Amino acid sequence: MRSLSLLSVEDVTVQFGGVTAVNSASFEVEPAAVTGLIGPNGAGKTTCFNVITGLQRPTHGRVVFDGHDITRAPVNRRARRGIGRTFQRLEAFGSLTVRENVRVALDIHHGRHWRKSTDQAADFLLREVGVAEYADARADSIPTGTARLLELARALACGPRLLLLDEPSSGLDETETKAFGELLLSLTKRGVTILMVEHDMDLVMGVCSALHVLDFGSVIASGSPAEIRANPEVQRAYLGAEAAA
């Protein structure tokens, strides 16, 4: 089982001063599938993402990606190993156009191979995620949902093996969310592994093959969507409101 996983987070703890944001969390992400990381607000999900991508040093614990211990590796080297991400609080390059945003990603990715990016390549990625019509708009002028998709296109430009998506569907309407779910599944068919923080339970239950539930920084449950749905502790901690309704 262990050897199969692409990413494993082992016993990670993150403390900010006296506050423990993540408390010895461990979980695994299997390749070519969508794994969900769910939990109430403030459970430490985004902090986990920051630890995996290198934006946050863990106080304790290890991150292993594809057999390599990357706990101490700088952000850019992790990206080069194939970890891409989107952000909960948008990090689009606001003063560039949507197309230029993707071209920057291509520039950075191709720059190492002395290749040039093209508008065509950028437009292809924009069509892929469905925001091609915004290509010439400034990135800080587009709706939130669109900007999230732009961040996805930008991450895809670097040819990631593991994609971390932080609340990707917020800002999307029902139809768009559905299309987005299908996009995720088609990406996994091409071998991309996805770890997703998401609040839309329909989407999570629809596309995830495994779920990890965080509460107060600890992993309180892991398993298939059906197992998680049936887990009484999860219902209490997270789905409580819904279950009661």
Place this chain on the structure above:
Amino acid sequence: MGAFLSYTVIGIFTGAAYAIAASGLVLTYNTTRVFNIAHGAFGMVFAFVFWDFSQSKHLPGWLSLLLVLLLVAPLVGLFVQRVIARGLGSAPVGVSLVVTVGMLVALIGVAEQIWPPAARSMPQFFNGKVLQLGSVSITYHELLTIVLSGVVAGGLYLFLNRTRLGTAMRASVDNPDLLRLYGGRPQIVAAVSWAVGMSLAALAGILLTPVIGLQYYQLTLLVISAYAAAMLGRLTNLPMTFVGALVLGLLQSYAVGYLPSTGNLAGIRSAMPTLFLFAVVILIPQAPLRIGQVKGLIAAPVPGLRKSLAWGVVFLVVAALLATSLSETNQLLFGTALAYSIVMLSLVLLTGYGGYVSLAQFSLAGVGAVAYARLDQPNLVGVLLAALITAAVGALVATAVLRLTGLYLALATLAFAELMDQLIFGEPFAFGVNGSLDAKRMSLAGLHLSGSGGYTVAMAIIFVVIALVVLALRRGPLGRVLIATRDSQAACGTLGLDLRWFRLGLFALSAFIAGIAGALFAGLRQTIGPIDFQFFNSLLLVLAAVVFGVTTVTGSLLGGLFLMYLPVAQSNHPGIAGLLFMVLGLGAVALGRDPNGLANRLFGLGNRYLHPLPSGSLTRWLPRPPRRAARREHAEHLEHLEPEALEAEGGAIVVSPQR
């Protein structure tokens, strides 16, 4: 032993004064996220006010002190917080740096205008009475300073830990929005911290003046000592700041006592704060990447290749006409303006596109000038070699601070510029024994450009070439990535960009351009000295760049002309010399939030009158006057949107866990 103890006493006194200044700096920075480079300049102006009250108006010393500390300084602090610094904490670091540098220069202007240069003395408190302790004598003034620093330390501790307002101040460091949510008032917190910070700057300035003299610049540079001390506490930790201040004061005092006052080591005595600062900066751990997108940056229009070529030719024709018709003196001035414009082009790349502030561009130009003169290769190869040497020096500076970003990087360049002034440029190996170095005019393509007219035309050509290269870089991948790093560092990192080496290369490239400017300047003037490349000029350069537009070539040209004209105007009209500094400084304060500066407003005007209906890719980013049809369309668009979608469009993240 007696001497050692005396130096120790002086060291503790100096350290105590630094601690007072540094704690004000740390307080303001922590509660408002504005690093006030003008902290020392404020201390300087308050020292002048104190001198005015006590020596000129003959008020009693204690009354003057109370008036300055409890009335003048806090009121100025409130004014700054209300009018100048509001919202600065959440702006990009470059903006708050430029605005506070603007205040620094404006304050020097204020001081020069109100108290024109003259010999002024300020006695110590208690008329310099001395307390004799065995073999050591200590003045009551020194004793007072040490006691007051203790009072400040204790007072700040009690205030921050034992009062509601102090607790709110500590909370606002972490999250002003959250503080507001819990009923705290960040505005009041910011106002109090500016008021207290100003009082502390005033106290430090007044206590140090009897020792270092009532001068415009030396007290202004107090900020470097304060900053060096604060760095030991990473700009946040007050106790460590006090430790840093004491260590620095002692080091400086022992350096004065025990290092030789002549020879190569002489400069170290005055450069001690800067050296200390550099040491701390190099040892400080890696700063994490900033997460959070920078908002509200409007890009200036970037002309296409054909348009820039056309303007380049137009400019060359005008420059050639000017250069051949001007008098020799004015040819030299025009050439100087071109050299300054080229230095500004180095900032377009670094600051305009990249968002990094360098306060050392003139020092780098000085390196280029010295290298060109020393290489004695009066041709294009000599210029390029000089530029390469400058690029290497720039890269070296950037390597020392490779792990730092934003504010620390800018302050490190400030320290570097100070070091060059104090340790390098004064040495015989730099500008020679008399501080004047001869340089030859270069030959270009077999043509010896001995006349100032021809040389100026050659400079104009080089300016155009560099401008075209900078614009081409902006249109290409480098420009895109540069702007991307300015907008979001975290995103660039997670896309695989090594920001440290990218920044190093950028610094080197910018230094290369500054080096060319320095080499050309040396050839133009034929005699150069350290005064041409003083650290203070770099501050004026940054301000002029921002006022005239640091994102455009036009801005560079206008800024270069202005920077050339500034000292001319000041020597022609000495009565308003300070006023001109004030205008420049306040101009930067006013325009600092819009890096596109006056040049872009000029384009806006031109476009509005020449093409009433802007169209095409060049004019896409210009502010458009709202037209009735567009407004109606917008209103209809809003009506059709669902409320939830509206919220999403407004940037709020809609989370509905119960869906």
